[in-house]
Structure formats: structure tokens, C-alpha cells
Amino acid sequence: MINLVINGKPISVAEGTTIMNAAKAHNISIPNLCYLEGIHKIGSCRICVVEVKGAKTLQASCMTMAAEGMEVNTNSDKARKARKVLYELLLSDHSKDCLSCKRNQTCELQELGKTLGIEETRFEGAHSDHVIDTSVSITRDMSKCILCRRCVTVCNQVQGAGILNAQNRGFSTVIGPAMDLPLGTVNCVFCGQCTVVCPVGALKETDSIQSVWAALNDKNKRVVVQVAPAIRVALGDEFGFEPGTQVTGKLAAALRALGFNDVFDTNFAADLTIMEEGTELLGRIKSALTGEPAVLPMITSCSPGWIKHIEHTYPEHLDNLSSCKSPHTMLGALVKSYYAEKIGAKPQDLFVVSVMPCTAKKTEIARNEMKNDGVPNVDAVLTTRELASMIKEGGIDFKGLPDEEFDSPLGMSTGAADIFGMTGGVMEAALRTVYEIITGRELPFDGLHVTPIEGFDQVKEATVKLENVVDEYKFLEGVEVKVAVTSGVRGANILMDQIAKGESPYHFIEVMGCPGGCIMGGGQPRSSDPDVRTKRLKGILAEDEGKALRKSHTNPYVTEMYEQFLEHPNSHKSHDLLHTHYVKRGEFNELTDEEFVVDTLRSSKKLRVPIGSIPDYCPSGQSSNRKMHEDLESVKILALEAENTRVKKELDDALETVDLLKKVIVNNKKPK
Amino acid sequence: MSDKIAKCTGCTQKDEKKYGEIADIIDLYKDKEGSLIQILHLAQEVYGYLPLDVQKFIASSLQIPLSEVSGVITFYSFFSTTPRGEHTIRVCLGTACYVRGGKKLVERLQDILGIQIGETTEDAKFTFEIARCIGACGLAPAMMIDKVVYKQVNVNKLESIISKYYES
Numbered sequence A: 001m002i003n004l005v006i007n008g009k010p011i012s013v014a015e016g017t018t019i020m021n022a023a024k025a026h027n028i029s030i031p032n033l034c035y036l037e038g039i040h041k042i043g044s045c046r047i048c049v050v051e052v053k054g055a056k057t058l059q060a061s062c063m064t065m066a067a068e069g070m071e072v073n074t075n076s077d078k079a080r081k082a083r084k085v086l087y088e089l090l091l092s093d094h095s096k097d098c099l100s101c102k103r104n105q106t107c108e109l110q111e112l113g114k115t116l117g118i119e120e121t122r123f124e125g126a127h128s129d130h131v132i133d134t135s136v137s138i139t140r141d142m143s144k145c146i147l148c149r150r151c152v153t154v155c156n157q158v159q160g161a162g163i164l165n166a167q168n169r170g171f172s173t174v175i176g177p178a179m180d181l182p183l184g185t186v187n188c189v190f191c192g193q194c195t196v197v198c199p200v201g202a203l204k205e206t207d208s209i210q211s212v213w214a215a216l217n218d219k220n221k222r223v224v225v226q227v228a229p230a231i232r233v234a235l236g237d238e239f240g241f242e243p244g245t246q247v248t249g250k251l252a253a254a255l256r257a258l259g260f261n262d263v264f265d266t267n268f269a270a271d272l273t274i275m276e277e278g279t280e281l282l283g284r285i286k287s288a289l290t291g292e293p294a295v296l297p298m299i300t301s302c303s304p305g306w307i308k309h310i311e312h313t314y315p316e317h318l319d320n321l322s323s324c325k326s327p328h329t330m331l332g333a334l335v336k337s338y339y340a341e342k343i344g345a346k347p348q349d350l351f352v353v354s355v356m357p358c359t360a361k362k363t364e365i366a367r368n369e370m371k372n373d374g375v376p377n378v379d380a381v382l383t384t385r386e387l388a389s390m391i392k393e394g395g396i397d398f399k400g401l402p403d404e405e406f407d408s409p410l411g412m413s414t415g416a417a418d419i420f421g422m423t424g425g426v427m428e429a430a431l432r433t434v435y436e437i438i439t440g441r442e443l444p445f446d447g448l449h450v451t452p453i454e455g456f457d458q459v460k461e462a463t464v465k466l467e468n469v470v471d472e473y474k475f476l477e478g479v480e481v482k483v484a485v486t487s488g489v490r491g492a493n494i495l496m497d498q499i500a501k502g503e504s505p506y507h508f509i510e511v512m513g514c515p516g517g518c519i520m521g522g523g524q525p526r527s528s529d530p531d532v533r534t535k536r537l538k539g540i541l542a543e544d545e546g547k548a549l550r551k552s553h554t555n556p557y558v559t560e561m562y563e564q565f566l567e568h569p570n571s572h573k574s575h576d577l578l579h580t581h582y583v584k585r586g587e588f589n590e591l592t593d594e595e596f597v598v599d600t601l602r603s604s605k606k607l608r609v610p611i612g613s614i615p616d617y618c619p620s621g622q623s624s625n626r627k628m629h630e631d632l633e634s635v636k637i638l639a640l641e642a643e644n645t646r647v648k649k650e651l652d653d654a655l656e657t658v659d660l661l662k663k664v665i666v667n668n669k670k671p672k
Numbered sequence B: 001m002s003d004k005i006a007k008c009t010g011c012t013q014k015d016e017k018k019y020g021e022i023a024d025i026i027d028l029y030k031d032k033e034g035s036l037i038q039i040l041h042l043a044q045e046v047y048g049y050l051p052l053d054v055q056k057f058i059a060s061s062l063q064i065p066l067s068e069v070s071g072v073i074t075f076y077s078f079f080s081t082t083p084r085g086e087h088t089i090r091v092c093l094g095t096a097c098y099v100r101g102g103k104k105l106v107e108r109l110q111d112i113l114g115i116q117i118g119e120t121t122e123d124a125k126f127t128f129e130i131a132r133c134i135g136a137c138g139l140a141p142a143m144m145i146d147k148v149v150y151k152q153v154n155v156n157k158l159e160s161i162i163s164k165y166y167e168s
């Protein structure tokens, strides 16, 4: 244990605790901005500075470790002033159009300003030349970027995708893909994880709200909505519910109140996916066992972020993917065929909206493969966050809504469909059905939960032995089915590299593009609760356990769908409507011409006033009290200090280059 | 992967040879410390500059993200992503030169050359850059063309200075 004093209060904490966390454990919160617990810690913003007795300069409390005998003052004059100046400097190169910003009132920069008690901005600084880059899924508005680099950490270290990095240097620094390439032209998987961690309005989903309102107000359209499993345990976050609260009933009611004509549930199609994918898997295993050509392991295909990743990175292994479309596009295809027929509507007159925890699904529905007879399966994808804003804009009192049900028949589902929302869920749902079909017995796991593949480890695996199988599946007697589950690009790469080397021991692999699965999707509400993942997971499991039917093949409406319309799993008709194929893209899109760009803009350059020339008068020309002038003096000094630190850092970088180049010259034996 | 890119850019045979050389450099350096900067440095020597296709080639050979490669290239002014001209003009905009009309030199040169700072003329004759103090403050404004320093430059003389480089 280490003993120190913070704000006069004696405190002991474990070794290796930062000053910030030591203070937090004792109910002293230190303002911060770039820091992100457990994920991102590079000390770039220096908002969290505190005064440490004996130290020459202020210390960034998110980086500095508590040490024995340390005396810390988090609220000294110097620390408070420095924070304010740093904050104001951030604002000097910020677009500040809060009133028309998507993050208005949910913005961490705004919140910080409030915490710091900022009432004026004294610097009108230079404005960088900003890019506003709109891809089908994600919009980057770099005029709002504060260079905290959380997105860089998430995209590179957490996801391992490596799309976003700092480009250029100093004042021209911009966070983005290589060489100013628009996001829609590179191998971004559109997972949206960067939009979840961005503290400001710089990274966000590309808006679909307007097109949905337009459809709702169009008398000639019948607007059908469906919701993914992970929405029901996350939407509540936006309305003050504890994370993980199941708000399924209110969700259905809210959608009806917004004016959607049919309120369906993607879960129905999740059950259907199990029938289609399970049949496909059995077919492949049978072929493999009887010596026919078959590609194994088979990999799930419900996560369009993952699909885009494999298309870019492992284009030679697309045959490993299940040919099933993702559940919401399956449902869309059925709405515009089966359901349209049933109600006597033309497919073009139906407008299908999917509410998804996912930003990648916005791009998915734009793909050519997600159309039947030229009509898109799904017309718009709203993220969970977008639905929440629509509910708020629509003036609906979410908390006060009664619990309602989804509409029949495409709204009915089993518990197996609910767990599609979490990592390991698709696999578990598949095993529940496949095992029972093969052996005639229930899956032999406690509560039907395949514990080895639950939880958040990077790669999880399980083996299920098939014994005493029913006659039809005699060829499977004694077979040990090996499965693996992962979520996030990084984990997927581990399993794909095995496949590429021909060393994969598995029959079936589940991959979801976001770490933790859809409950942590890139379109989900941003949460400050460190346990949000576990809480949402519990919500999903409770949803599953609360259902009378928990195995996809027992869904009576699915059975009916096959009897009345699709005939049987993997039938000709289901191949037509529910299955798809994939596109070889290549790491740099060199194998395709398809791009997902909506728009790219460059904001005009604004006048640059260097920080060194802060005027001696109040720029607003209004409040001219003396205190302000005195303040400005000290502010100028602080600003110059800050500038100094920046220049020093640049110098260090330059020296580093010189060093490296020296080395280059020394061992430079250029090969001829 | 590497052959694919070298081919798909529709490059000339001469280019293919350069890519080959870059591939050799990568093989030689890839396991050494600080290798990315070394490789970029040598690749620039071979290719003259580091356009996107060369960056892609290096990124996929080293199996690192393209955004990281371009991040390093754009961070250090030493690297160039556009072709360089035969001669490099650097106008000093250090404090002394700035006050004594360095800015005017820049404006006039932009007119004469028809390009902006950081660009290269279409005939590949000149690359136009800015410098921070080239040690001739006493005789400001100053500029350099390659290794030759021009002191107390008169805006009106610029044209004749430039035209000399077309004569030889």
C-alpha cells in the first residue's frame, strides 16, 4: 500500500494506482477528457493536471502514479487555471456549433466546460482546414475533433483494424485514414466502435433519421419496422434506465407510437437463420464425412462488419462463410415477398426499417446482394441511438409507455433468437437446435447454456460429442463437433490465420465484428457504466430464460413459414430470398470498384490568429473588468508555456528522426 | 500480395524494377529496430517520392496498417508523397526573412511557377518549399535553390533567377 495526501486527506491505495484513480476511490473526481478507463491512456489533453508538492510542473493525474508521501492538490489555483486555459485553447480550434450538433447535451467537451465553470472563450484561434467525410455508415466531422485519439486506440489496439491514425503533424494533424482517403473507400469495417468512444461530435453514424421520418409521413408507404435482439437491453440507457434493463414491451409500444404500421422482430429471422444455417452446416459436415468437396469450418455471417473484414483481408476464404444473409435482411426479404403477398401490397410500397445496434448494417443494406428483383430488402437502418433521438423528437414519454407485444407473425421468436445479441449466442442457439435434431435429445448443458463459449474471452472453444444419434444422422455417430467463438476483428484474425494455414481444427465458427457482440455494437448508447457489458449480457440471458420456447426449431411461426411459403430449409426459394454471396475486395479495395462514399467536404479555411498574439484587450469588447485583464496576463503566460511544451515535443520528435536517420546512414548498405 | 499491387497499378517496366528494389530493401530491414523509417527513407531514394501505391506496397509487405505508414510519412517533412522536381526552391520564412518580405517572395514565386507551396511544377523542374531560417538572417530575405543560397533577394529579380535554370 502507498500512503499519500490528496487535498489534505490522507489516503492509501495499492501500488500502481494513478493519482486520478486514487482520488476517485476517495470521492474526489478530477476533470479529464482523453482518458478512457481500461482502454485509452496517453495523456494527450492534460486537462487532468494537478499540483504535486515538490514537482516543478503540473502533473497529468491520469498518467502519474501515486507515490509514497506525495502531497497532491487537485484544486490549486495553478491547476484550475491551467485546466481552463487548456480547455479554452481546445475551443479556439473547435467549430462550437453546439446548438446544431448531434452531440449537443451528450458531449463530453461540453460537459467538461460546465464542470470547469467556463463562461467565456478568450482565444479565437486558427481553424484547421477540416474534412467532413460522410460514408454510408459513418460520418467524420474533423472540425469537431479534439485529437484525444481514443478512436485511434480503439481502431488499432482494441479492434486491430488500423484504419484511423494521426496524419500530418502539429497544427495540421488530422485523425483519419491514410492520405485523406474517404472512409468509404478504404478497408474500414464500419464497426462504429470509434463512434462509441469519441467524446464529441467528430465521429458519428451517418444519419438515417430523416429518411425514416419521410417514409412515416408518406401516405403511399406502409412502413414496417423490426428490431435486433440487442436493442431491448440497451435502449433503456437513453431514458435513464439502469444498463441492461429489458425494455422490450416499451420498445414495441414506442415504435407503434411513432407511427410504424407493422412492428416486427428481427428475432423471428434469427430463429429462421438457425434453421437455414444449421441445415447448411449439417450438409457441409455430411459431405466432408462422405468424401465430397466441402469447405469447413463454416463461419457465421450475421455480422456485416465481420463480412466486410473478411472480404478485404481474407478474400480467398469467402467460401468458409455461411451463405445466409444476416437476420434483418432475411426478415426484410420476407416482408417484401411473403408478407406483401399476404396483405396484397406491392414490394415497392413497403418501406422496411431495421433498428440495429450496428453501424455496419447501414452499408450492408446498400450492397447489391441485398436486393431481390431490384428492390432492396431493407430501406433504412437506424442505430439504437438514432431510435432514441426519434422517440425523444416524437415527444413520446418512453418511461410512461405500457408494455406491448410485437405484431404477428413476423414478431414471434424463441429465447434462442434473443441470445444472437451476445458473443457466443448464435453458436449456442445453433447447438441447441442441431444437437436436438441429430440426437433427439436436448443439448446436455445446464439451462441450455454452453458455458465454455459464454463470456468475453477473445477466442472461446467447445467440443460437443454426438452419441446415440437418430437413424437419419447415423453418419454422425461418435463425431466430436469442434466449435469456436470470437468477437472483434482482432480475434477473427487469429481464427482466420489458422484457416489460411490449413490448421483450423474447427467445424463451425461464430464471429461477430464488435468485441462482446451486438450488445456492445457501434450503434449502441454510449455508457459511462464500467459494467455495462456484463449488465447487458445479463439482460439478454434473462430475456432468453423468460421465454416459454427457447429453441429455434420449436418456433411455431417458423414451422408455418416453411409449410406455407419456403417449403424447407435451404429450399430453392430460401436460397433465392435468404441466402447471398460475397465480394472479393482486397486489403486496398484493389479487387472491386464498389465504394461507400456519400459525400466529402472541406470546410473553408478560417483566419488564423496565432496563439502568441493574444490581444491585450478582451476580444469580445464587452466585459472589461480589471480582473479579466490580470487574468489575461497569467493566461498568456500559460498559453505560451503550453505552446512551449508543444514546440519542445516537436523538437524531440525531430531529434528522434535525426537519430534514426543517423542510424540509417550508418547501416545503410543499399542493396543493388 | 506484392506482385499483385506492382501489377495492378498499371506501372511501367521501370516501375516494376523499382518495386523489386523496394521489396529487397524491405526484406533486408524488416526485422530491424526502427525499420519503418529506414525502409521509407530508402524507398524514397529508389522511387524519388512515396506515392500511395508505394505506401500500400510497403504496408502490405510489412503487414502494418496503411494509415500508420502514411501517418509516419506525413509526420516528417523529410518524406514527400508527390514527385519532386529537378530543383528544390526553399524560400526562408524565418522571423528575419518574414519581416523583410519573405512573404512577397513566396507570392511572386507562386505566380511565376504557377504552383502552391509543397507542389512541383508540371515540367518537373521545380519543387517549391518553405524553410525556417537558413542562417542568412543578416541578409534577409533569403532563399535557396538546391544548395545555392540567394541573399537579399529582390522580388523583381526572381524571374531572371528562375529562367537561368532553364538555360543550362
Ligand code: SF4
Binding pocket: A094, A095, A096, A097, A098, A099, A101, A102, A103, A104, A105, A107, A108, A109, A110, A144, A200, A201, A202
Ligand atoms: S462536439 Fe460538443 S462542443 Fe463541439 S459543437 Fe458539438 S456539442 Fe458543441
Ligand code: SF4
Binding pocket: A138, A154, A155, A159, A161, A162, A163, A164, A188, A189, A190, A191, A192, A193, A194, A195
Ligand atoms: S468503424 Fe471500426 S474499423 Fe472503421 S474506423 Fe471506426 S473503429 Fe476503425
Ligand code: SF4
Binding pocket: A144, A145, A146, A147, A148, A149, A150, A151, A152, A175, A197, A198, A199, A200, A202, A203
Ligand atoms: S475523432 Fe473523436 S475520438 Fe478520435 S481523436 Fe477526434 S475527438 Fe478523439
Ligand code: FES
Binding pocket: A031, A032, A033, A034, A035, A042, A043, A044, A045, A046, A047, A048, A049, A060, A061, A062, A063
Ligand atoms: S485525461 Fe489525463 S491527459 Fe487527458
Ligand code: FES
Binding pocket: B092, B093, B094, B095, B096, B097, B098, B132, B133, B134, B135, B136, B137, B140, B141, B142
Ligand atoms: S530568418 Fe531567413 S535566414 Fe534566418
